[in-house]
Amino acid sequence: MENSVLKFGGTSVGDFEKIKEIAESLKDRTILGEKLIVVVSAMGGTTDALLSNVSRLSPAPKDDHIALLVTTGEQQTISYLSIVLEDLGVRTKAMTGFQAGIKTFGGHMKSRIADIDKACLLDALEENDILVVAGFQGVNDQNEITTLGRGGSDTTAVAIAASCDMPCEIYTDVDGIYATDPRVYKDAKRIYGISYDEMMEMSALGAGVIETRSIEIAKNHSIPIYLGKTLSDEKGTWIMQETEVLERKAVTGAALDEDIILATIFEPHVDSTLIFDLFKRFEEEAINVDMISQVAGNEGFQLSFTIKGTEAGKLDQIFAEIQMTHSDMFLTREKDFAKVSIIGSGMRDMSGVASKAFMALNGSGIKFYQTTTSEISISYVVDKIHGKHAVESLAAAFDL
Amino acid sequence: MENSVLKFGGTSVGDFEKIKEIAESLKDRTILGEKLIVVVSAMGGTTDALLSNVSRLSPAPKDDHIALLVTTGEQQTISYLSIVLEDLGVRTKAMTGFQAGIKTFGGHMKSRIADIDKACLLDALEENDILVVAGFQGVNDQNEITTLGRGGSDTTAVAIAASCDMPCEIYTDVDGIYATDPRVYKDAKRIYGISYDEMMEMSALGAGVIETRSIEIAKNHSIPIYLGKTLSDEKGTWIMQETEVLERKAVTGAALDEDIILATIFEPHVDSTLIFDLFKRFEEEAINVDMISQVAGNEGFQLSFTIKGTEAGKLDQIFAEIQMTHSDMFLTREKDFAKVSIIGSGMRDMSGVASKAFMALNGSGIKFYQTTTSEISISYVVDKIHGKHAVESLAAAFDL
Known part of the structure; x- marks a missing residue:
């Protein structure tokens, strides 16, 4: 035996x-x-x-x-x-x-x-x-x-x-x-x-x-x-x-993180050292930055990311520091968001998962602000008050 | 330092x-x-x-x-x-x-x-x-x-x-x-x-x-x-x-052990294996035998020794076993004894310690049943009720 x-x-x-x-x-x-x-x-x-x-x-x-x-x-x-x-x-x-x-x-x-x-x-x-x-x-x-x-x-x-x-x-x-x-x-x-x-x-x-x-x-x-x-x-x-x-199955599970901060940065100068300075400080303070999305153009760039709600204090402090050296940047951070994720290795070779998830959230009238995908997961940022309902919709749609 | x-x-x-x-x-x-x-x-x-x-x-x-x-x-x-x-x-x-x-x-x-x-x-x-x-x-x-x-x-x-x-x-x-x-x-x-x-x-x-x-x-x-x-x-x-x-000083300290058993064995045959059998069992049971004295003659021998009072149960069991194979021996064991000792390296080269101790006990009317000496100590078995008084007499005599 x-x-x-x-x-x-x-x-x-x-x-x-x-x-x-x-x-x-x-x-x-x-x-x-x-x-x-x-x-x-x-x-x-x-x-x-x-x-x-x-x-x-x-x-x-x-x-x-x-x-x-x-x-x-x-x-x-x-x-x-x-x-x-x-x-x-x-x-x-x-x-x-x-x-x-x-x-x-x-x-x-x-x-x-x-x-x-x-x-x-x-x-x-x-x-x-x-x-x-x-x-x-x-x-x-x-x-x-x-x-x-x-x-x-x-x-x-x-x-x-x-x-x-x-x-x-x-x-x-x-x-x-x-x-x-x-x-x-x-x-x-x-x-x-x-x-x-x-x-x-x-x-x-x-x-x-x-x-x-x-x-x-x-x-x-x-x-x-x-x-x-x-x-x-x-x-x-x-x-x-x-x-x-x-x-x-295409999707094995769904997870919910109900305490998420969504931060957005707008900076008019494309060649700024802002991102480098910012992420260096995040690393020093061991803040986990998640779901980063960035739009860059001739008129500067806009960067959004999420962090855990528990890191709010540290984030405010870093933002205040960064503002001293990058005075023309524009920073916002909002709490009361939730992150909803679906996970499944089946996503790799089963198509239509993203559209099915989109339809499930849409059908339940849940708006999402940001989405990221890994090879075996998709995450959505939604309003905190819709977090549970979003999980329920996804769980029903994927038979979890 | x-x-x-x-x-x-x-x-x-x-x-x-x-x-x-x-x-x-x-x-x-x-x-x-x-x-x-x-x-x-x-x-x-x-x-x-x-x-x-x-x-x-x-x-x-x-x-x-x-x-x-x-x-x-x-x-x-x-x-x-x-x-x-x-x-x-x-x-x-x-x-x-x-x-x-x-x-x-x-x-x-x-x-x-x-x-x-x-x-x-x-x-x-x-x-x-x-x-x-x-x-x-x-x-x-x-x-x-x-x-x-x-x-x-x-x-x-x-x-x-x-x-x-x-x-x-x-x-x-x-x-x-x-x-x-x-x-x-x-x-x-x-x-x-x-x-x-x-x-x-x-x-x-x-x-x-x-x-x-x-x-x-x-x-x-x-x-x-x-x-x-x-x-x-x-x-x-x-x-x-x-x-x-x-x-x-000739005598440095005095000690008292108030829970002592005095055991005596009488066996008519000098060539008996009694002692060997008895002490083998004591060793097996880890019983510490102390203050042994023996008198041997043509008519057999008599052996006395002391052990700790806490070993009474084990002693009784061993005596019962030994009696099976040595039926004509005579065993007694009495508790309610105390052992009083005086200790001092000075005994080695200062004479008169034993006689001074004897006089101290005698002067206090304390009878002793057995005595043993090592190079730097003398011990006496006395009645338990006299134990403390014996120590007081010896302590006063030797300025302890």
Whole structure:
């Protein structure tokens, strides 16, 4: 039987009862002959409690000391789960990040995985039924303990799966990926198979559940990822190579981002350094600029783009700076916009998607201000008040 | 200025206020140019809370999983103390057992230190003012996390001091070593200097504060140990080489163990295998047999010995087993005895100690049943109800 990597998040291991239930279900799988590598997060609430202690001690703590502290959370979970598994008669070895040979590089609290000691893991799996590995953590080349940042435990699981060439099952409190957010469109359909590219596009466009970084690793190593609900029999979502997705549709999903700023710049001089100055500042402030469109002519040029609503303050500041050196430019920025996107690898070789989407929005009386397309997605900027209705129209039109 | 190793126990780092106060006092020392290696235990209560969780999960958890769990306690303390020290502007590096290169051997929860990475510690001290090292923990040659058993953080501190050739200061909630327990003899005098051998004898005979194992390491490497009260100006006790102890007295201290069993065996056959069988079982059950005296003659032999009162159950079981194969032997065991001891390296070359002690007990009307002597101690078995009075008589006689 094939071995697997499984990952359980913080709410899945939120208390000892849940840990016991998960242990029982893992035991059932080992009885069938499977060997498992189980990656766990800190028990729900633990990390927050530790961070709140830190804020009581210092207004500006150093990242290396915070990482050292919060990683005790996962170390405790692996101990507890291992104790319960052994109690059920399952041969179990618990491993922290450094014990699993998870080598990282980059900042202490946003590290990336450089290497995993595959031999160490496979040797340990030889002598045990289950390895319980602490997610979210590793050690850098100075032997300092580091954390992997947002979605870190998912990354740990997928990276181990990639390194050991096993499929990866990620369990959370949602039962898979939906074609669009069920809170936005109540008839949203669950997706049982989706390609890496589609999933990355959906994650990037706001459909959470799993970070693009983890999907990227899985794609590069052709490791299938399953997303499912902890301890549920409900069928979840497999993320896999495009050729393996059985049910091909032109559009797989729709996403909604309800907090978008639309900015427009008009500058009479075509040879101005404006764009260079502006985008240099955006880069410095790590502002993600999206959906850029530009019209240039003899009388200057006009540039429109969208950014996240949360970056409004930074944008205003940069605009004020730029206006000092480019006094004759004209700047506007409006909030209360939403971005609606449809995603599907099928767009590549199925025509008529753009016109069908246009007709759906038009038929619902929804005006859009800007549109951009990638190879497997189309996005529209609409008024914020029309965001949900736009998703509903598109979901109905494409049977999502 | 000489660098030092300092150790703070669980009650000394019991809450964040205490951690902040300790950090302030450490900062004051670094300002004077000192560099420090600070070993800390888990915050008071943390280890017990973790162990209580374990007992909720399994009646028979494995040592390796427990060790992995409880070591998160010290890892949290080193993080917190480092965060506060950095906040005070002290360059600080926190190190877990594996990061400090503390290699161990033996059982996961009663490991002994095999090696410490001195170069790693001294290099880190070069770039920092303070290293904060997790006590009580290390890694074995399988890279598994281990704990050092009772008094483990003291052992960590003394072993680091021995490895780096620095003096070691151990801070607890008592202000040093007393010639006898102040709870037993209210006029007990504090000892400001004591030799390694005397301290080991006192520890072995029941005067707690520090485990013999730590003193042994200090003795072998001629590392002076200071025992003092956390954040107090009171002068504590230096444990050092005998030649460096200035104030030489024949008797340095007195100790009392109030829970002693006196066992006596009578066996008519001199060639019996009884003793062999009995002591083999004691060894198997890890029972410490003390104060053995034997009288052999043509009509068999009589053997008396003492053991700790807590071993009563095991002793009864072994006696029952032995009686099966040695049916004509006669066994008795009585509790309610106490062992009173006087300790002092001065006994070696000062005569009259035994007779003076005898006169002191006799003068107080205290009967003793058995006596044993080592090179630097004399012990007496007395009735439990006379234990405290015996110590008072001896303390008064020898000016303790």
